[in-house]
Amino acid sequence: KKRNPGEHEFHQAVQEIFESLTPVFEKYPAYIQYNILERMVEPERVISFRVPWTDDNGRVQVNRGFRVQFSSAIGPYKGGLRFHPSVNASIIKFLGFEQIFKNSLTGQPIGGGKGGSDFDPKGKSDNEVMRFTQSFMTELYRHIGPDVDVPAGDIGVGAREIGYMFGQYKRLRNSYEAGVLTGKGIAYGGSLARKEATGFGTVYFVDEMLRDKGKTFKGRTVVVSGSGNVSIYAMQKATELGATVVACSDSNGYIYDENGIDIETVKQLKEVDRKRISEYVNFYPNATYTEGCAGIWSIPCKIALPCATQNEISAEAAQLLVDNGVKAVGEGANMPSTLEAIDIFLKNDVLFAPAKAANAGGVAVSALEMAQNSARVPWTFEEVDAKLHDIMKNIYKQSKEAAAEFGFEDNLVVGANIAGFVKVADAMISQGVV
Ligand code: NDP
Numbered sequence: 548k549k550r551n552p553g554e555h556e557f558h559q560a561v562q563e564i565f566e567s568l569t570p571v572f573e574k575y576p577a578y579i580q581y582n583i584l585e586r587m588v589e590p591e592r593v594i595s596f597r598v599p600w601t602d603d604n605g606r607v608q609v610n611r612g613f614r615v616q617f618s619s620a621i622g623p624y625k626g627g628l629r630f631h632p633s634v635n636a637s638i639i640k641f642l643g644f645e646q647i648f649k650n651s652l653t654g655q656p657i658g659g660g661k662g663g664s665d666f667d668p669k670g671k672s673d674n675e676v677m678r679f680t681q682s683f684m685t686e687l688y689r690h691i692g693p694d695v696d697v698p699a700g701d702i703g704v705g706a707r708e709i710g711y712m713f714g715q716y717k718r719l720r721n722s723y724e725a726g727v728l729t730g731k732g733i734a735y736g737g738s739l740a741r742k743e744a745t746g747f748g749t750v751y752f753v754d755e756m757l758r759d760k761g762k763t764f765k766g767r768t769v770v771v772s773g774s775g776n777v778s779i780y781a782m783q784k785a786t787e788l789g790a791t792v793v794a795c796s797d798s799n800g801y802i803y804d805e806n807g808i809d810i811e812t813v814k815q816l817k818e819v820d821r822k823r824i825s826e827y828v829n830f831y832p833n834a835t836y837t838e839g840c841a842g843i844w845s846i847p848c849k850i851a852l853p854c855a856t857q858n859e860i861s862a863e864a865a866q867l868l869v870d871n872g873v874k875a876v877g878e879g880a881n882m883p884s885t886l887e888a889i890d891i892f893l894k895n896d897v898l899f900a901p902a903k904a905a906n907a908g909g910v911a912v913s914a915l916e917m918a919q920n921s922a923r924v925p926w927t928f929e930e931v932d933a934k935l936h937d938i939m940k941n942i943y944k945q946s947k948e949a950a951a952e953f954g955f956e957d958n959l960v961v962g963a964n965i966a967g968f969v970k971v972a973d974a975m976i977s978q979g980v981v
Pocket of ligand 1: 700704775776797840855857880909
């Protein structure tokens, strides 16, 4: 904390890992001898840069860009770019740090990184978004590459932004390096099922966790926060598995539809028209809209899937969910539950799928996109989806086994942290003090 003052989100992410690893250090003193943890919490490289651009009124605007290249122990840095006004060094570092362990859990050869900007895409014209992303890439391009660092999307960065960034990268490099970014459009090197991967993967993971206890999604009431990329495809897969998704949200408020949210309408509103979720009630007058996104956790449900942003489930919200009978929580977003909220879930025997494990499907399919780009061969939707499903089952198995090995039966927070850590730590030891 002394070395990184004020970086609360980063401290929170590190604390969660540290608390899980104590038994690992007792069993394997080599990790202490090689000072692995202290090396791991120091990013290999932090890049912060000015992003000047001109708005539609001809005014010059300035934003701050970041790329944190955290760990290249097991592969090129890999992790998304987030465009949101709340972005700062602490947020990017917490995301980059988590990414190291998540990427390790996927079994793919990818290191950890993250980046973004405090640019707010909301309310900006297409041309403004293009000018901003081109300016952003004009600095970022010199730090990335298919074997160096491979960014992707995150909050506020979808197919449109990736497309503009890819165009600018290609122009600056004068080289068609498809594998430099993932989440690309299908026409120019993207992978089928990448768009669906994080949401589908989260539901595959939760399904695995439920089945292990003789339960399924079928007939359950589900609440999903957010209405972006992760939320939409989590809702779709949960519905396909027979659940009823009764609520979703955006940063302004939430909608409730006891008959089950119509996902095609949400897709049209959010992916195509870029409108607010409140507009849903214009199509389904029996549904209700309530201002304030935090209220969504007061809706009784058996399964909660937080898919919006960090720390969206406070201790109070967790207690409310428990009091209302929640049986399982699956984190689609990164670090959506506070440390206190996780404690409440675990103490009340709620099945809890932590973000690092549950939302790793997105980056796993990004690594499959890189593989297709290298081989110059596109795979079908079914092939990618089947690989994703296998990867999520395997992450569940690894996390469960690691927890059991150290005496933390069913604690997937500890299990995922240990399983993700060991592989990276072993690679670091093999590669010497670098
Ligand atoms: P999107 O930008 O597509 O959607 C984000 C959603 O969350 C929107 O509905 C947004 O509402 C809401 N939201 C964002 N910030 C806040 C906030 N401060 N308070 C309340 N609601 C908020 O992002 P993604 O779906 O891609 O990402 C969602 C989460 O999933 C993030 O935590 C991200 O890091 C994580 N994730 C994403 C992956 C991916 O493949 N995309 C992979 C792994 C994790 P509004 O429109 O009002 O801003």
